[in-house]
Amino acid sequence: xxxxxFNECRNVTSRFxxxxxxxxxxxxxNPIQCAKWALIVGRQxxxxxFKPNRSSVVCSEHFRESDLYVTDKGIKRILKTAVxxxxxxxEDEESTISEEITDSLLLDIDFSDLIDTxxxxxxxxxxxxxxxxxxxxxxxxxxxxxxxxxxxxxxxYFQGELDKRRKRIIEKEKVVKKRNYKNAKxxxxxxxxxxxxxxxxxxxxxxxSKPVKxxxxxxKE
Numbered sequence: 001x002x003x004x005x006f007n008e009c010r011n012v013t014s015r016f017x018x019x020x021x022x023x024x025x026x027x028x029x030n031p032i033q034c035a036k037w038a039l040i041v042g043r044q045x046x047x048x049x050f051k052p053n054r055s056s057v058v059c060s061e062h063f064r065e066s067d068l069y070v071t072d073k074g075i076k077r078i079l080k081t082a083v084x085x086x087x088x089x090x091e092d093e094e095s096t097i098s099e100e101i102t103d104s105l106l107l108d109i110d111f112s113d114l115i116d117t118x119x120x121x122x123x124x125x126x127x128x129x130x131x132x133x134x135x136x137x138x139x140x141x142x143x144x145x146x147x148x149x150x151x152x153x154x155x156x157y158f159q160g161e162l163d164k165r166r167k168r169i170i171e172k173e174k175v176v177k178k179r180n181y182k183n184a185k186x187x188x189x190x191x192x193x194x195x196x197x198x199x200x201x202x203x204x205x206x207x208x209s210k211p212v213k214x215x216x217x218x219x220k221e
Contacts, residue, residue: 004059005052006084007045011059023076024057036083044086058084 002024004011016022028034034052041058042050060068060076067082 002055002057004062005041005045005056006058006062009059009061011061013057016059018076021060023060025060025063025078027052027056027058028080030080033080033083040084040086062086 002013003009004024010016011022011024013024027037037058038050038052041052042048060078062084063078063082064085067078068076069079070076
């Protein structure tokens with residue numbers, strides 16, 4: 001069962017659950033927010049290049065009370081902007097992390113290998129029920145979204161993604177042009193061969209249509 005990613009934290013989903021006042025949150029799907037989490041956890045673990053995986057979680061004991069809220073159904077969740085804290089009394093930790101992410105964005109995280117859900121609590125329930133509950137929550141969270149000022153880190157990330165897609169399009173265009181050139185050569189060769197074959201067939205047809213002249217006046221010996 002998943003264990004809290006913080007080093008020396010004893011909270012494990014199989015031992016301490018919601019009934020014990022402990023909730024577990026997966027790493028966010030948003031790459032910028034996920035990078036912030038990974039940087040904080042990496043610092044706490046003394047691992048500079050810490051990379052979360054699908055089962056990586058952080059328990060509720062590493063978030064401020066102001067970052068947590070309880071839904072009408074009694075489910076504890078965290079704000080989308082919340083980040084775990086190494087020291088809950090340190091006020092400037094989040095701003096420091098944001099500056100480092102903005103300045104470098106050097107974390108080599110495989111975001112495609114991260115979880116497909118955001119801020120979802122891990123409970124001992126069947127996967128199909130968990131998935132259904134998340135989808136319903138995802139729809140409601142979309143309705144609650146409000147416009148926010150543009151984040152420079154978002155601009156850097158999306159600009160990078162845009163450049164990658166442009167390069168892929170250029171590479172695909174080169175492949176298509178090369179393939180079209182080969183196809184054009186094959187078509188030209190086929191047409192030339194077809195013309196030669198037709199010409200040969202016409203010559204054979206003419207030879208068959210001519211009557212055979214018998215030589216009757218051969219010289220006698």
